[in-house]
Amino acid sequence: MLKLNNQLNKELLGAHVTFETQENLPEKVIQFGEGNFLRAFVNWMIHEMNKQGLFNGKVAVVQPIEQGLIPMINEQDGLYTVVMRGIENGQTVEKNEVVSCISRGINPYTDWNELLKLAASKDIKFVISNTTEAGIAYLEEEYVEGKTPTSFPAKLTALLYHRFTHFNASPESGLAMIPCELIEENGKKLKEIVLKLAAEWEFPSEFSEWVENHNHFCSTLVDRIVTGYPRDAVEEFRQLLGYEDNLITVGEPFHLWAIDAPQEIAEQIPFDKAGLNVKWGDITPFRNVKVRLLNGPHTMMSSVCYLAGADTVQQVMEDETLSKFIKEGMLNEIYPTVDIADVEKKNFVESVTERFLNPYNKHYLKDIALSNVYKFKSRLIPSLLDYTAQKSALPQTITFALAGLLAFNRPVRTEGNDLVGKRGDTEYAIRDNQEAIRALNEAWSKFDGSSEAVTALVKEVLGNTEVWGQDLNEVQDLTATVSAYLSDILELGMKASVEKLVSEVSAV
Ligand SMILES: NC(=O)c1ccc[n+]([C@@H]2O[C@H](COP(=O)([O-])OP(=O)(O)OC[C@H]3O[C@@H](n4cnc5c(N)ncnc54)[C@H](O)[C@@H]3O)[C@@H](O)[C@H]2O)c1
């Protein structure tokens, strides 16, 4: 890799920025995932605790898949800048901070033994992860001693087994797993897969008992909008910071981490004592409100508003029609399905609206649209079903967004495993899980433009139980309504169709 003269690393750091190196702290955390979010959220928090002398530990970062940022992380001695931009309590926040809690990056595909060695360290207490929703998934695979397993849960199982044997099953050697993946009961799901793999790999039953009794798998819910590397403002940041940093990650000041863990873990990793917004205890209320009222509207806008011409969340919120569309969905359709006190709900919606309008973070709809079929299923279908059950009618804007999702996922061609869609003259990548890609590609390939073909396409896609986990055609009136909206989108274009929808909804 090309080394730049002015690139951030330990040597350069002293000359350019003030910080505490916390050089000799022990590695206490193994972290699966080196992405933008973890660096701007968990690592930023650990850095904050270290600054206050409350944790005194470093993080060894492991790349979960073969391609990743480990070489870049090591090139910069684990250092990178978190750029915080936004409005907090009415005040503009603009902070740049070099985070120094990462000791090193380990590539398990080239250094598996190094990772096992670390797993056998008495200092290690935590495994933190964010491997996207796709990462906590069971994959059938063989265990071959000394060989890097493929999936993240399989890597974790092998690593825990090594620790178990190294410490002769001692209860004190158990770890706390703190996953951040945005799936329901992430900790519980991760544990189930670990135990399933342990049984399949015929590890001794004492290992499973040790996993059960002396390790904790905490379910968590994370919240911070992180837009990542500022790819369209690289020069601006180079000037501002005075050094090159290939790992800058941009995020908003707002942060919330709800962690369901026993008291002893809260004491070992005392985020809240460092003034961080970490809530220990039941995470269910936080999860419902956040996934439905923040991620849900994001997913609605990622297909509909992108095809209507907007590129960023801020542009959506500043456009009269598009913001009405999103607000209608949030306030009148999703809001009644969230079961928490009205005051809290109102506060949350107000803060989300302010966060969506953040003028400093460019949050691209194309990024949010990654895996948007999968996200629609987990972030919007529950609201659609609850609303329909409550009101005996379909939520119009969410239903329209479902039609918009089908339109967004209309391929003009394929490229490797991805599909390519088109907005005007601009092509965009359609990336999703294999079932969704297959279902949409097949359905659109039969489409001949007739009105019967629209209904047939909608029926086929909504009926794909592999994609949705159920047959959505069974929801009263859904097939016909989505078909009508999709016909509008195909005939009038997206912007005019949203205008039509918004005027119909406001007239009711
Ligand atoms: N960016 C945000 O605002 C934000 C906020 C809250 C939660 N999240 C969650 O964090 C996740 C990562 O976001 P990011 O912005 O850091 O993305 P990123 O692309 O920077 O990082 C993705 C990480 O996931 C790993 N990964 C990807 N596919 C994988 C797979 N199949 N198996 C194992 N690991 C895999 C990558 O190696 C990388 O470490 C998202 O899926 C999202 O649910 C993001």
Ligand SMILES: O=P(O)(O)OC[C@@H](O)[C@@H](O)[C@H](O)[C@H](O)CO
């Ligand atoms: O990160 P994703 O791709 O799972 O979802 C896109 C956004 O909805 C998400 O990143 C939010 O900004 C985040 O969940 C806020 O905490």
